[in-house]
Amino acid sequence: MGKLDSKVPAGPLADKWTKHKNEIDLVNPANKRNIDIIVVGTGLAGGSAAATLAELGYNVKTFCYQDSPRRAHSIAAQGGVNAAKNYQGDGDSVYRLFYDTIKGGDYRSREANVHRLAEVSTNIIDQCVAQGVPFAREYGGLLDNRSFGGVLVSRTFYAKGQTGQQLLLGAYSAMNRQIQRGKIKSYTRHEMLDLVLVDGKARGIIARDLVSGEIERHSAHAVVLATGGYGNLFFLSTYCMGANVMAAWRAHRKGAYFANPCFTQIHPTCIPVSGDHQSKLTLMSESLRNDGRIWVPAKMEDAEAIRAGKLKPTEIPEENRDYYLERRYPAFGNLVPRDVASRAAKERCDAGYGVNKTGEAVYLDFDAAIMRYGREKALTSGMKNPDDTTVRKLGEEIVEAKYGNLFQMYEKIVDENPYKTPMKIYPAVHYTMGGLWVDYNLQTTIPGCYAAGEANFSDHGANRLGASALMQGLADGYFVLPYTIGDYLSDDIRTGPISTETSEFDEAEKAVRERIEKLMSGSGIHSVDYYHKKLGKIMWNKCGMSRNAKELKEAMKEISELRKDFWENVKIPGTPDSKNQELEKAGRVADFLELGELFAMDALERNESCGGHFREEYQTEEGEALRDDENFKFVSAWEYTGEPSKSKLHKEDLVYENIKVKTRSYK
Amino acid sequence: MKLYLKIWRQKNADSKGSMVDYTLDGVESDMSFLEMLDILNEELISKGEEPVEFDHDCREGICGTCSLMINGQPHGPDSRITVCQLHMRSFNDGDEIVIEPWRATAFPVIKDLIVDRTAFDRIQQAGGYISVNTSGRPVDANAIPIEKEMADKSFNAATCIGCGACVAACKNASAMLFTSAKVSQFALLPQGQVEAAERVQNMVRQMDLEGFGNCTNTGACEVECPKGISLENIARMNREYLSASVKG
Numbered sequence: 053m054g055k056l057d058s059k060v061p062a063g064p065l066a067d068k069w070t071k072h073k074n075e076i077d078l079v080n081p082a083n084k085r086n087i088d089i090i091v092v093g094t095g096l097a098g099g100s101a102a103a104t105l106a107e108l109g110y111n112v113k114t115f116c117y118q119d120s121p122r123r124a125h126s127i128a129a130q131g132g133v134n135a136a137k138n139y140q141g142d143g144d145s146v147y148r149l150f151y152d153t154i155k156g157g158d159y160r161s162r163e164a165n166v167h168r169l170a171e172v173s174t175n176i177i178d179q180c181v182a183q184g185v186p187f188a189r190e191y192g193g194l195l196d197n198r199s200f201g202g203v204l205v206s207r208t209f210y211a212k213g214q215t216g217q218q219l220l221l222g223a224y225s226a227m228n229r230q231i232q233r234g235k236i237k238s239y240t241r242h243e244m245l246d247l248v249l250v251d252g253k254a255r256g257i258i259a260r261d262l263v264s265g266e267i268e269r270h271s272a273h274a275v276v277l278a279t280g281g282y283g284n285l286f287f288l289s290t291y292c293m294g295a296n297v298m299a300a301w302r303a304h305r306k307g308a309y310f311a312n313p314c315f316t317q318i319h320p321t322c323i324p325v326s327g328d329h330q331s332k333l334t335l336m337s338e339s340l341r342n343d344g345r346i347w348v349p350a351k352m353e354d355a356e357a358i359r360a361g362k363l364k365p366t367e368i369p370e371e372n373r374d375y376y377l378e379r380r381y382p383a384f385g386n387l388v389p390r391d392v393a394s395r396a397a398k399e400r401c402d403a404g405y406g407v408n409k410t411g412e413a414v415y416l417d418f419d420a421a422i423m424r425y426g427r428e429k430a431l432t433s434g435m436k437n438p439d440d441t442t443v444r445k446l447g448e449e450i451v452e453a454k455y456g457n458l459f460q461m462y463e464k465i466v467d468e469n470p471y472k473t474p475m476k477i478y479p480a481v482h483y484t485m486g487g488l489w490v491d492y493n494l495q496t497t498i499p500g501c502y503a504a505g506e507a508n509f510s511d512h513g514a515n516r517l518g519a520s521a522l523m524q525g526l527a528d529g530y531f532v533l534p535y536t537i538g539d540y541l542s543d544d545i546r547t548g549p550i551s552t553e554t555s556e557f558d559e560a561e562k563a564v565r566e567r568i569e570k571l572m573s574g575s576g577i578h579s580v581d582y583y584h585k586k587l588g589k590i591m592w593n594k595c596g597m598s599r600n601a602k603e604l605k606e607a608m609k610e611i612s613e614l615r616k617d618f619w620e621n622v623k624i625p626g627t628p629d630s631k632n633q634e635l636e637k638a639g640r641v642a643d644f645l646e647l648g649e650l651f652a653m654d655a656l657e658r659n660e661s662c663g664g665h666f667r668e669e670y671q672t673e674e675g676e677a678l679r680d681d682e683n684f685k686f687v688s689a690w691e692y693t694g695e696p697s698k699s700k701l702h703k704e705d706l707v708y709e710n711i712k713v714k715t716r717s718y719k
Numbered sequence: 720m721k722l723y724l725k726i727w728r729q730k731n732a733d734s735k736g737s738m739v740d741y742t743l744d745g746v747e748s749d750m751s752f753l754e755m756l757d758i759l760n761e762e763l764i765s766k767g768e769e770p771v772e773f774d775h776d777c778r779e780g781i782c783g784t785c786s787l788m789i790n791g792q793p794h795g796p797d798s799r800i801t802v803c804q805l806h807m808r809s810f811n812d813g814d815e816i817v818i819e820p821w822r823a824t825a826f827p828v829i830k831d832l833i834v835d836r837t838a839f840d841r842i843q844q845a846g847g848y849i850s851v852n853t854s855g856r857p858v859d860a861n862a863i864p865i866e867k868e869m870a871d872k873s874f875n876a877a878t879c880i881g882c883g884a885c886v887a888a889c890k891n892a893s894a895m896l897f898t899s900a901k902v903s904q905f906a907l908l909p910q911g912q913v914e915a916a917e918r919v920q921n922m923v924r925q926m927d928l929e930g931f932g933n934c935t936n937t938g939a940c941e942v943e944c945p946k947g948i949s950l951e952n953i954a955r956m957n958r959e960y961l962s963a964s965v966k967g
Binding site: 100103104107118119120121122123125127128137139175177178179180181182183184186187188189190191192193194195211212214217218221224225226228229231232238240263290292293294326327329330331332334335460461464465467530576579581623625626630631633634 | 730731747749750751753754757758761763764765767768769770772774775776777778779780781782783784797799800804806808829830833835836837839840843844845847848849850851852853856857858859860861864865866867870871873874877878880881904905908910911
């Protein structure tokens, strides 16, 4: 247990970060020039960390599998980024953002980390505006805000439905400035295949050039992993196709503990699955719940008629609709947190009220918002008695200005016009709160190996609130890691360059080559996707929105068997010494097949329901999650011992000194 | 539906490529275009052949990775979308579909349908940023109000996804629309003014060095751009460039 020290500084909560920054060791500017840092992943966390570290004077190498750092999946984040600016004067504060995040995470995150996140949130907005990120503005020229789930204030900054894109391009531009200065060397179409340890410290990586197939050695004084989450474990998710756990999992196998793997976010508003050919799911931003009302038919016969195609949703009168979120959670209504909204949708669909062919969809309806906005616009435009058609037209224009790109995206995929008929939505895997265990300094249990952004476990507990992922990625990358990493590197000012011609690099490279050889030598019966889809089905059916001990045990066994089958029978055409997408996929799926088993075991060991982790055995009479704070108020940190099922559990007890732990209620 | 595909196959950058015919059956209209290619690839793999490699990642039209020329049109027949958002309902049973990579000197083919677009990154590195340190403490975000109309215009320019369809659509393989989008984003904001002259000159110089062609105002780029980036941006860049040159 000695290894699991969270290193949270002493002192009052609000002073911890300032005090810590003042007390940690620094590296002087001349010495920074002699220190190399590898950053793997170039999304919001990796891109912003790389740019800042390079600005500070370190020599940075970045790695991404995409053809450009600008394409990391942070780019797909739609809704916004939270910050406790209180520009709306609605009572927001650093404390309130801190409180909402802890509560939203169902009291399973670390107080000190979350408070720091809330503190630096305001810097993020200042920083991004200075960089030229074009956030949405009001007519007076000031920044606009909107609301997200689980909170009662408007603190979300946004750029239409493309906030992630604009923030990522901001970080990418900061990177470009440093690439031009020669302070960042960017390796694109490269994938990290292993972490190299020298004397127990992270000192480099083995990477594969995805174009030439060449295996390369890269050394550094510290390695930062900012490689995102592992939701593609489920095959179908809102993640990009290439998202994977390889870097984090390779580090895990070398000694980094993996925390809370079963904490997964299943997002309530995604376009439902349409068929077996489907390769990914598309999110409809949570911001739509500002204006959209979620419902299913109140009468079973209506639901059946809709599924049979005999009835249209617009034909169901108001009194026969069940706005179940507004009914169950009057205080927060359609803006309850994601885990609550997802489970409520599943509950209605399981009860037989689902609305598309598969019975797995609910409506997200903008009709009321369109008419409300239309009436307001008509009044401010001086119209006295506008007819419904005019009001609707005006309202549609306003909704289009707010969410136009999302509505267009929906129409292209589903082939229905969401201005005229309600959207159909269903929950889908969207984010993973779990990840590499890190201390307050964002260091993993391997000295010199850091994890930032979604790749670490730190800030969201058992459920992440909307618009908080962008906040955390940029907080880690711009404002936290660049300071804390100096404390570690201050011991390395006399180390000099790390050689790659050592036995440690030899061994790591040899292991990587053997693994590739083994993958290529499968008997060749099934494709990589065959295994990935099978794994996804097990995960979704047995480790998804609701879980129980029996099925989790079955999942562990099935995944372990599937993994064995994969290594014997996977088929990879082509050669390893050239561009080979199937080989790339195979390496990623091989790691998912290990993580999946640990995921199920983590869910099995956690005998309580909290946030996104819902165990059927532990629920209130009303079907809400039932936490067990006495026995499970801890972070599960798993140590790899050779087999996922034999991983060793370490516990970091969560201490709440500033917040009273209570049952989460949004009623 | 049954489709007759003609697909560009090329082993690597050094080898010569050619069009290869494939017949694909059982395609459904609610599949996306890339899911149709996934099915083709599963068939090829099961036959022991190498799958067709193509670039793709987010599959929701925002990362800008996918890049296919379909029947001579960048991102295919539908407008204002990327290939990954194109669905098979845009095609009919029995259609012949020709699939090629982007064609431009500055975008060499890496393999099959994948091209090298790092020239775009180098243009951005030449000046596509505001020189502000990320570790400092800048002024409050609301200290400088920005007229909504300007902020919106800047945003519209900033929505470029860097896919390269503009280059692929242009008979001169010009990168003016791409470069001007970034120049415009900053030129329209007060934060971007300080380095405006230097920025436009550096970015245009790099664009020329990369071997992109000149703009002859055909406007094909705007028509094919999945994000609707406006030609206005090219006009703005020309003005910026001219005034920067005059200032010397």
